[in-house]
Amino acid sequence: MPPEGARDGAPSGGAPGSAAPAGGVDALADAVLQGDKRAVARALNLVEDRRPSARDDVAALLERLAASDTDGGHRVGMTGPPGVGKSSLCAALGRTLREAGRSVGVVAIDPSSVRSGGSLLGDRARMSFDPGDEGFFVRSLATGGQAGGLSYAANSAARVLGAAFDVVLIETTGVGQSETDVMHLADTVALVIQPGSGDALQFLKAGIMEIPDVLIVNKADQVALARRAVSDLRGALRAAKSAGLVDAGAAWEVPIVPTSAETGRGLDSLAHQLALHHAYLLAAPGGVRARRLRGDVEWTLSLFAHTYGAHGVSTLGGRANLRLEVRQSLEAGETALRLVDTLGQRYLDALRTA
Amino acid sequence: MRRERDRPWIMRTYAGHSTAQASNALYRSNLSRGQTGLSVAFDLPTQTGYDGDDPLARGEVGKVGVPVAHLGDMRALFEGIPLDKMNTSMTINATAAWLLSLYVALAEERGVDPRVLRGTTQNDIIKEYLSRGTYAFPPAASMRLTTDLITYTVAQVPKWNPINVCSYHLQEAGATPAQELAYALVTAIGVLDAVKATGRVKDEDFATVVGRISFFVNAGIRFVEEMCKLRAFVELWDRITRERYGVTDPKLRRFRYGVQVNSLGLTEQQPENNIIRIVLEMLAVTLSKDARARAVQLPAWNEALGLPRPWDQQWSLRAQQILAFESDLLEHEDLFNGSPVVEARTRELIEEAWAEVEDVLEHGGAIEAVESGYIKQKLVESNAARIARIEAGEQIVVGVNKYEKGAPCPLTENLDDAILTVDPAVAEAQKKALDAWRSARDEGAVREALDRLREVARTSDSLMDASIAAAHAGVTTGEWAGALRDVFGEYRAPTGVAGATLHSPSSGAAAETVAELRERVAALAERMGRRPKLLVGKPGLDGHSNGAEQIAIKARDVGFDVVYEGIRVTPEHIVASALEEGAHLVGLSILSGSHLELVPSVVEQMRAAGLGDVPIIVGGIIPDADAAKLRSLGVARVYTPKDFALNAIMSDLVSLVSDTHAA
């Protein structure tokens, strides 16, 4: 028996089980832009929906959001090894930003079980929040099939949250592909490490890890250890620079920020550094959009590859050619989802004529 | 030839409810019936540091224990009971330093020298994070309060047992015997190391501190093995006190312990069988003279139904009295010394436990293993394995998965009357009493006492003196804890579920059921466009997490996306999470008896948030009549302990989501 809400049709738009937003995509998008939590939740349900029937609505929603929103929020990727305090930090940073009058959306990604496809989305448990606060919102997403990477919906979800809130924090699983994926999604990538663990350091030195925009040493309530970690990181950055792994002439100096999600230490300074990096991006030629374009190209490619496989990619001329084409189309104002559909159509046509 | 009988153990009944006055009457009547000590059960607000009029105390005031909010309540609780003659055991942890302060203040007021007070404060915070759930502050700050209490009593109340290191609650959260041994011992080591680190105890006095440590253990139905576990405890504690702390006096190395026997295995089905389980479990801790308990308290036959009535508790007390006074048990030396069977099993347990002790110590010790979630995850896994064995029929539970059919039980003919119910008016009365208390005291003195408390909290000095002063000044439990929360902050313990692996069977009927469930969930996900998402919520102060944890990991195992935020969240929080997460289903787990207050609140707020179409299900200790009430309010399903087959619950949940969201 369908319960009341569903029967009179009121909240069915993106209600847990349904795709088509009642009142239409435009109304939903407008409510999202107002920062209406219920609308945001429904929009997220919609972008998570993988049914072909939802596709058009998702594309329309994202298009409308992109068209009406000025900057799409500041997207910050929070990445780093398991257990360093990413979730705790998202909550603590969230509080700091809220106090400064900024609204905050969080996308927290956790891995799905390979055996069952299910997941235990544990980040939320670490994010204490005020349930009455209209300006703080957390959605947990499971990686689904994509081993190690971001969730299918993460990219769209970040867009929805970005349209509704000032800052979007994207917490990755901290392993495998997710690090690279988040580089393509976030405007600012913050790598979180904890004192006394050498991994990140080794990776930075060896150039295995791309250099993030901000380095965070969390759990800096362990004062002495944290001090060591900061100076070690400083050394590693210098080494990376002299090894040519970082553009020595770049205007952005990667800051190293010690924080404690427990005591609140360093959070103001973290918020400040993130804002500085955002300002730096805005001031750069092409602004944030230039940086996002690169990410969107990769996102489009991976969506296409995910749906149509390697054969799809090679049929349309191979990865390099396809990337070039995608970039041009996106530059011309096409959106990722529509483009994937267009390309998909071309692939299917090619199959038919072959 | 008959030797003189040994002195029997202390027989306690864990009791307290409604108000200080009502509990006082109960204690006096228990004492008059031959009970030889008091064991105080506090309500959850008192245990977690809130006053009865705090929003977080909703539905919990006077429910599972007595509310003690200030010196006035303490006076009423011990009215007519001579403190200098009483042995008082208090099940109190996060706020132990405070409740002891009230007790000491009361003694001072009555002109009783605190030095003569006898009793126990449980004061073991580690197992609160791991199982029991009534923590208030982060682990390091809590450990500091623990040590403050210990160093205070060792110097000022020398007959007091300042801490009862608990393995009891670990078994109730699923621990195997070796895990129970290991994690209790690393806790004791963590505490003793912390006491040492305060520098307040002179080296030559340290052995005395070691000698004051006592334990609170469990005994399950495998009572032979459990007896071996107790013998293992004795030996390992001797080893630790000797080798790690250099205690030379054997008397100070003795493993002193009290017991509450297992409750986790007591069943809702054929509840009359429980009394037999209880008696067998009691044997584990009494048969072996060399490893005999000093104090025993037993649960009641109706454990899985709700709170015991005085008669139910009396029945269990009689079991103890019959064993101690009718049987010949106390006439003999240890029955098992030299038994190769007992010896071998004891050895195995010692080895297994010791390996785990060393492992935890190597990884930073008890606090670290709490914060990282390591131990919690182990417990969740063990409990899952236990439940799976019962579900698969590998572990027999009479009346549950074998011999289920039988003649109806006359004890439960009228089920609604077979438990104790607490009048909800108690909460209102407590609120009024708090108002009266606050308006009668000297606010200036209160403010001063609280400022002083905060000030000391910021140093590393003991908080006891400031707490006792606060007790005299009329400070309330909520104010005391609130002041410390200002300084220490709050904490949410790891849930242990995210990393917990469920070893589901790879073949057989159960495996087929799981495979089938996964297929159904996958098909549902396809129809709905995304995976079904279950939010498991634990509203209120209730710390019983076993059920929620097992539902959460089982749901993941059949393919749900699951959000579980741990214990002690508000209805408001649950509704916000349901909305933000786009949950298809909200499952509430409540065992403390506050379901009639909390569930309707969630139902209403879900509707107000436009989530009226998201089904709500409830699990826990829910009497039938209450279940009917909840269903009439719109709750879709109610589950209780008798629904032990998790696969059947999962099948239900899949259908529910399917019918609601994908019909």
Ligand code: B12
């Ligand atoms: C184990 C236990 C404990 C453990 C808890 C460990 C833990 N981390 O969970 C410990 C020892 C810590 C403990 C402590 C206390 N306990 Co206790 N405890 C029990 C006991 C024995 C078993 C509960 C249990 O874990 N069962 C196993 C799990 C798997 O079953 P379950 O939770 O019932 O879940 C099943 C169903 O109910 C259902 N379900 C449950 N939740 C959900 C959720 C969803 C979404 C779904 C679909 C299904 C579902 O599915 C599950 C599958 O079978 C019960 C009595 C009993 N035998 O039931 C008393 C009991 C619940 N405890 C009780 C009390 C009073 C306490 C204390 C408050 C005592 C005190 N005064 O200090 C303390 C404090 C706890 C706190 N902070 O709240 C009372 C509650 C009285 C009441 N309701 O009126 C009980 C009923 C005992 C009694 N008769 O007095 N306890």
Ligand SMILES: Nc1nc2c(ncn2[C@@H]2O[C@H](COP(=O)(O)OP(=O)(O)OP(=O)(O)O)[C@@H](O)[C@H]2O)c(=O)[nH]1
């Ligand atoms: N001392 C201290 N502990 C912290 C701090 N931040 C987080 N923690 C603790 O570190 C543990 C892990 O924190 P999380 O926030 O879950 O870390 P995470 O990086 O999100 O973990 P995953 O999502 O599992 O990878 C928890 O026990 C936190 O309480 C901090 O600043 N100081």
Ligand SMILES: [Mg+2]
């Ligand atoms: Mg996290």
